[in-house]
Amino acid sequence: MLTSLSIKNYALIEDINIGLQPGFTIITGETGAGKSIMLGALGLLLGDRADFSSIRNTEKKCVIEGAFSISNYKLENFFKKEDLDYETQSIIRREILPSGKSRAFINDTPVKITTLQKLGTFLIDIHSQHETLSLGNANYQFNVIDTIAKNESLILQYKSELKDYKVLLNRFDELKEQQSLAAKEYDYNLFLLKELEEANLKGGMLEDLEGRYEELNNVEELTENLSSAINLLQQEEIGSLESLKAVKVNLSKIAKFSANYENFHERIQSVIIELDDLEAEMTDAMDRIEANPEELEMVNQKLQLIYNLQKKHNAENVEELLEIISSLQEKVSVTENAESALTEIQTAIKDQEKVLDKTSNKLHDNREKIVPVFIEQTEQILKDLGMPNARLNIELEQGTDFLSNGRDKLEWYLAANKGGNFKEIKKAASGGELSRIMLAVKSILAAQSKLPTIIFDEIDTGVSGEIAKKMGEILKKMGLNMQVIAITHLPQIAGKGASHFKIFKEDNEVATQTKIIQLEEEDRVEELALMLGGNTKSDSARAHAKSLLN
Known part of the structure; x- marks a missing residue:
């Protein structure tokens, strides 16, 4: 308080x-x-x-x-x-x-x-005085009934479930729109995808193809230069290997004199071993070189295909083309899997509707139970407030749509006088009657809230x-x-x-x-007397004021 x-x-x-x-x-x-x-x-x-x-x-x-x-x-x-x-x-x-x-x-x-x-x-x-007018507002009417029915936690549960339901509905609409757009582009995307997939692209393949193309396109120059290099290494009189072997003999004779000379001997031995390996590999490479016009043409065609695909898709390398393939596969998949995706989300929507049905039915049942009790209590208080013939009717109907607080539609009707017809409460009651009805409602709510x-x-x-x-x-x-x-x-x-x-x-x-x-007591008497008598405070007004206080 x-x-x-x-x-x-x-x-x-x-x-x-x-x-x-x-x-x-x-x-x-x-x-x-x-x-x-x-x-x-x-x-x-x-x-x-x-x-x-x-x-x-x-x-x-x-x-x-x-x-x-x-x-x-x-x-x-x-x-x-x-x-x-x-x-x-x-x-x-x-x-x-x-x-x-x-x-x-x-x-x-x-x-x-x-x-x-x-x-x-x-x-x-x-x-406030303004709130009395809210008696005719559906949200206020629902709030009164739900407070008395102790529906607060159930309302929160329903609102949470409704939020999830709306998320699913929005997702369904978004998916349908995405699939509609994807369907329009499906044929073109599928054509691009097949064209790229038929190229059998792999990371690093462009560099490998370009190297192979250079080999096949320069067979004579490769053979000539490799052969000359091998001869220079292998000639008995002036070949590099023979000269180095002679150097090795000389160094072997002085290696025993110091660690420094021993180091010279070991290093020349390493050079000879490395040149022997190099000569063997160069000989093997030269033996494998042969003119192959068919392979050259095939490699050239493959390179041109990749170059054309890079230009077409504005890609700098094969790796970017592979990323484009992945993107196209996803777009094509959206269209090809459209029905299954829509079916899946439709199933989720139906399941959520069952959840909402269960909660909204509980809300409806709770409201339905409390309405007659509320009407009886309200009419009794109104009788005490000088409205002995007032009758309250509350129509509660459950619809099919999921609204903000359930599936119910609610309307309060009042027949203020004996034999009168029921009308919407905001149309049937005068200002004084609305005040009395509001006080009745508030007094009932006060006991609940x-x-x-x-x-x-x-x-x-x-x-x-x-x-x-x-x-x-x-x-x-x-x-x-x-x-x-x-x-x-x-x-x-x-x-x-x-x-x-x-x-x-x-x-x-x-x-x-x-x-x-x-x-204080005497001051209250004077104040009430003033309220009773206007600007004058007569003895009769004071007497009346005392009777009101007593």
Whole structure:
């Protein structure tokens, strides 16, 4: 519950600080005194967008701070998830700086506005006059029924399943589009692929072919030069090998004189061995050289084919052509495997539809069970509120489409008077009747949601007299289980509060200020008498005020 509220430098408020109690609290004040300012400040604590124009003195920062007692509301996991220090008496603070920048804190830890908004849903429900009109909104109607039916976790499960379902549908559409495009290019891609595959390309083959082509195209020059080189090595008188062997004989005679000469002898021996091997390999290579015009033509054709493919595909080497083959194989495969891929994803879609059917059926069953109970409770409260003949009808039909919260379609209908026809609730009820219906709904929800605090902003619109008194009794009863704060113009409701605050405007030499004070017993009598008698406070009005308080 909200235990204290401090507002500084906000709109007409310079500095106020109030302490709040459990139970039913009343806030009264003349029109324009600043009740809406209080709600605006509370809205900032709950994550509403900050407005720089709301700062009273633009040279100072605006600070709004609320203390909340949360020990009974099992919020430890929320604080842990948001990486916040959990305190049973938690402080929320919102600041608007002169620069226009807004800051938010929970227990002095800076937080994002979204975190405030999340925490706010667990702490306070602010019912504005505008919200009464939402009774005719399907989303609001669903929210009421689902809250009473305790469908929250099931709704989250359904939304997760629906998200997966939509992903599959999108994937199916994307695949169909890809396959449509691939089908148009299939013949051309297949032609290119076959042309490349028939070339039997392998990494490094271009270099091998170019080397073989040079050999076959220069047989005579190779033979002539190899033969000459071999002769120069093998001639008995001037051949290189014979000369080196003579050198070896000379060095062998002096090798014994020192390690240096021994090294000369060993090195010349190595040279002779290397030249012997080289001569043998050159002889073998020359023996294998022969003119082969057919092979030369075949190698030349293969080279020209590769060169043409490189030019056609703008590739610098065979490796890039191999990458193009892989890409074309994938594109062709998409088309050739189209049916099996579509069938696979269609199967997944059908399986997910079964999952959604199961969850949406549970939602429907839960709603169907709670609707008659909700109607009975609502009609009973409306009877107490002066609508004895009001009848509520809720049509719940399950369709085939998967909607955001199941497959159900929901509509509330009201027959406000005896013998009247059912009409959509927003068309069948007057402003006062809508207020009473909303109070009935809120009182039922309060028992289910167990929110710490609910604030009503003029829930009494369009009612008076005995009906207002009944409203006050319902609000007081709600206050037995939670903190209820009501902003009201009606003394019949104001008299039911356990505590009573008055908002008023006061002029000083500089500016007008909004202030708030808590009224004691005698002050409450005077305030109620003023509400009863207008601008005058007669003895009869005071007597009536005392009777309302008693």
